[in-house]
Amino acid sequence: MPQELIRRVLTVIWLFIFTFWMATSRGKNVTNFFHSFTNIRSTSIVLFEIICFYQVLLPVNTTIPLGSWNTLLGVSGIILTIGGAGLASWAKLVMGKSWGRPAQHDKKVQSALVTSGPFVFSRNPLYLGLLVLFIGQQIALHSYFILLSPLFFLAIKMAVSAEEKLLVAHFGKSYTAYQSRVSRFFSLDNIRILL
Numbered sequence: 001m002p003q004e005l006i007r008r009v010l011t012v013i014w015l016f017i018f019t020f021w022m023a024t025s026r027g028k029n030v031t032n033f034f035h036s037f038t039n040i041r042s043t044s045i046v047l048f049e050i051i052c053f054y055q056v057l058l059p060v061n062t063t064i065p066l067g068s069w070n071t072l073l074g075v076s077g078i079i080l081t082i083g084g085a086g087l088a089s090w091a092k093l094v095m096g097k098s099w100g101r102p103a104q105h106d107k108k109v110q111s112a113l114v115t116s117g118p119f120v121f122s123r124n125p126l127y128l129g130l131l132v133l134f135i136g137q138q139i140a141l142h143s144y145f146i147l148l149s150p151l152f153f154l155a156i157k158m159a160v161s162a163e164e165k166l167l168v169a170h171f172g173k174s175y176t177a178y179q180s181r182v183s184r185f186f187s188l189d190n191i192r193i194l195l
Contacts (some may be wrong), residue, residue: 006074006140010056013085020089048152049130051145052137070142077140081133088129091118095126113171115178123164123182127156160184 094117118125131153138146167175 003074003141006078007056009078010081010137010140013081014052014056017085017089021092024092048134048148048155051148052134055137055141055143055145073142074140077136077138080136081140082136084129084131084133084136086129087118088126088133091126091129094118113167113174113178115182119182121182122186123179123184124156124160127160128185131156 095114097112122128131149134152135146135149137143138149164175164179168179
């Protein structure tokens with residue numbers, strides 16, 4: 001699959017994500033984006049999003065030559081990218097007004113514990129979706145940046161740990177009960193519950 005076609009598809013995916021985020025943020029998105037830089041956990045996640053966006057708009061040659069695997073990896077990466085974008089968008093839509101900056105919790109805005117939709121099988125489907133999106137994009141582009149995936153996962157894990165402490169403090173037993181039922185990121189047991 002030609003790299004130019006892959007970049008065009010990824011550009012469409014990112015335009016969808018950007019438009020969806022702006023439409024569902026009710027004016028908070030720009031403020032949240034700049035406030036994200038006040039917290040190191042938030043900053044690292046925003047930086048990975050910028051890397052992904054930058055890769056698509058201003059292509060840098062970070063491609064690993066893979067010969068006959070190009071098409072299979074290109075298609076597989078695009079499917080993963082779409083799946084990650086879909087999961088993150090679904091999670092944000094379900095969160096509604098409860099969505100906020102990474103690694104933070106605004107008690108006034110985020111007053112309801114969200115446990116429906118993708119939150120049935122993952123306590124952090126938005127972060128999981130972003131991680132899958134990042135990995136999928138790197139696979140589609142055959143990029144050396146895939147080596148950054150463990151760092152991105154570490155940044156997400158740090159943000160989640162900070163958020164969980166805030167959620168336990170705010171929601172108490174209802175959140176700890178939710179923690180005991182649903183995995184932090186993903187579990188096949190939780191998928192079986194849906195079926």
